[in-house]
Amino acid sequence: METKKLETGAAPRKLGDYLTRARDKAPAHADHGAGGAQSVRKDSYRDHEIEIVTTYKILVDGKKIRAPLGVDASGQVHCHSLPNYQTSSAVDMVRALIDGFPEEFERKPAPSRRRPPSSRKSRPAPAHKSKPAAKKRSKHEH
Amino acid sequence: MAVVRSNISTNPGIRDQYIEGVKLLKKEASGRTTDEFGIPGAARSVSTYDLFVVWHVTAMMIETPPGNPAQRNAAHRGPIFAPWHRVMLMVFEQNLQRVLNDATFGLPYWDWAEDGDLPPQEQSSAAIWGADCMGGEGNPVATGPFAFHASDPSAFRVRISTNISGELRSVNRGLRRAFGVSTDALPRTAHVTNALALSPYDSPDWDADTNSFRNRIEGWMNDDGVSATSMHNLVHVWIGGEMLLGSSPNDPVFFLNHCNIDRLWESWMSRNGRVYVPDMTAGADLKGHRIDDPISSPLGRSATPRETLDVSAIYEYDALA
Numbered sequence: 001m002e003t004k005k006l007e008t009g010a011a012p013r014k015l016g017d018y019l020t021r022a023r024d025k026a027p028a029h030a031d032h033g034a035g036g037a038q039s040v041r042k043d044s045y046r047d048h049e050i051e052i053v054t055t056y057k058i059l060v061d062g063k064k065i066r067a068p069l070g071v072d073a074s075g076q077v078h079c080h081s082l083p084n085y086q087t088s089s090a091v092d093m094v095r096a097l098i099d100g101f102p103e104e105f106e107r108k109p110a111p112s113r114r115r116p117p118s119s120r121k122s123r124p125a126p127a128h129k130s131k132p133a134a135k136k137r138s139k140h141e142h
Numbered sequence: 143m144a145v146v147r148s149n150i151s152t153n154p155g156i157r158d159q160y161i162e163g164v165k166l167l168k169k170e171a172s173g174r175t176t177d178e179f180g181i182p183g184a185a186r187s188v189s190t191y192d193l194f195v196v197w198h199v200t201a202m203m204i205e206t207p208p209g210n211p212a213q214r215n216a217a218h219r220g221p222i223f224a225p226w227h228r229v230m231l232m233v234f235e236q237n238l239q240r241v242l243n244d245a246t247f248g249l250p251y252w253d254w255a256e257d258g259d260l261p262p263q264e265q266s267s268a269a270i271w272g273a274d275c276m277g278g279e280g281n282p283v284a285t286g287p288f289a290f291h292a293s294d295p296s297a298f299r300v301r302i303s304t305n306i307s308g309e310l311r312s313v314n315r316g317l318r319r320a321f322g323v324s325t326d327a328l329p330r331t332a333h334v335t336n337a338l339a340l341s342p343y344d345s346p347d348w349d350a351d352t353n354s355f356r357n358r359i360e361g362w363m364n365d366d367g368v369s370a371t372s373m374h375n376l377v378h379v380w381i382g383g384e385m386l387l388g389s390s391p392n393d394p395v396f397f398l399n400h401c402n403i404d405r406l407w408e409s410w411m412s413r414n415g416r417v418y419v420p421d422m423t424a425g426a427d428l429k430g431h432r433i434d435d436p437i438s439s440p441l442g443r444s445a446t447p448r449e450t451l452d453v454s455a456i457y458e459y460d461a462l463a
Contacts, residue, residue, distance in 0.1 A: 005442070081307065
């Protein structure tokens with residue numbers, strides 16, 4: 001590689017120009033994570049054409065997550081968002097996503113049933129409507 | 143004249159220059175703003191250092207070809223892995239030389255296999271994680287030159303990251319590391335030796351399932367030829383935090399890891415010759431990975447894998463593996 005070409009191309013302005021152009025060439029930004037990534041695997045066997053379409057729908061705490069999971073020809077699960085991982089199980093990948101993106105899985109603190117004594121004194125008790133019992137959280141099978 | 147790249151753990155002068163250079167690039171405004179890269183929210187200035195974060199994420203999102211189930215992209219999961227990162231490191235090194243005003247500066251590498259040979263419980267206290275080097279772990283990292291201090295606007299901050307969809311997002315927080323959470327140990331010297339013994343640089347199907355040198359050092363397969371996290375990937379995963387994400391160049395250790403991977407590639411070429419596959423007879427499915435295809439970089443269409451095979455005029459390593 002020519003040193004001159006490297007020196008010229010390494011200028012921050014050149015890198016910035018390149019990145020704004022390259023952004024338009026990244027279709028994955030538009031297609032992935034929009035609510036169900038899809039993998040299409042194709043193979044042939046004994047003159048038969050095989051096509052396997054895999055779509056993941058993932059819920060964590062009942063909420064759909066927008067992670068672009070895919071599966072390769074050998075059945076390994078991968079995800080753009082965690083580019084150095086590959087797992088044999090989508091459950092393991094979701095666990096890694098929970099570790100990698102803690103903010104996206106933060107639970108809102110449950111509303112307190114008991115108010116501190118001072119607030120009970122200073123604020124009138126609100127008129128509660130009766131609420132249905134909270135749904136029992138289903139256990140995930142790992 | 144070629145600069146010399148050396149081991150950060152044994153060269154305190156280069157170590158200190160590297161830290162200073164990273165901080166200078168982090169403070170330098172690139173002239174770009176976040177909105178120009180499609181990052182939602184108020185437009186904010188992007189530092190020169192953070193352009194490398196954007197570059198890594200952008201390359202990862204360019205699938206080659208679009209929609210391929212192996213998620214082969216413009217920088218990973220295929221033959222282009224070593225040449226693309228070589229170009230990225232050279233561009234980064236040029237910028238460090240510029241801000242340090244030292245044309246002789248060579249990027250240091252972290253020989254992680256030396257630390258991987260230590261018992262697992264000692265690996266997180268290796269010299270590289272000392273307060274005088276990269277600092278330790280934490281959320282945020284609280285020791286070393288990249289420690290976060292909320293009240294200090296000049297402290298090292300992560301400003302661009304990715305969300306769970308892999309899209310760029312503005313953030314404002316400290317660097318994160320969590321050693322050994324998903325894996326308990328770094329790669330060892332034996333793994334390096336075994337990888338260097340593989341003669342094909344890469345081989346069909348040119349993806350994460352092939353038993354080739356490229357795939358082994360990228361880290362999709364273990365020494366037994368079984369899918370597993372190893373080598374380069376294992377280093378990312380062992381460090382954790384920032385290094386898990388597509389925006390992993392946020393951690394300055396990213397460049398030390400890749401400089402070592404580049405050193406291993408150079409070591410492999412010293413044994414096998416300056417050869418690369420696939421050539422241009424490969425099909426369009428491998429466009430972006432063939433020897434004369436342009437690398438996704440600011441260097442233009444003439445920067446190809448072939449151009450990266452001999453960089454002896456630009457840099458050399460103090461020691462090969």
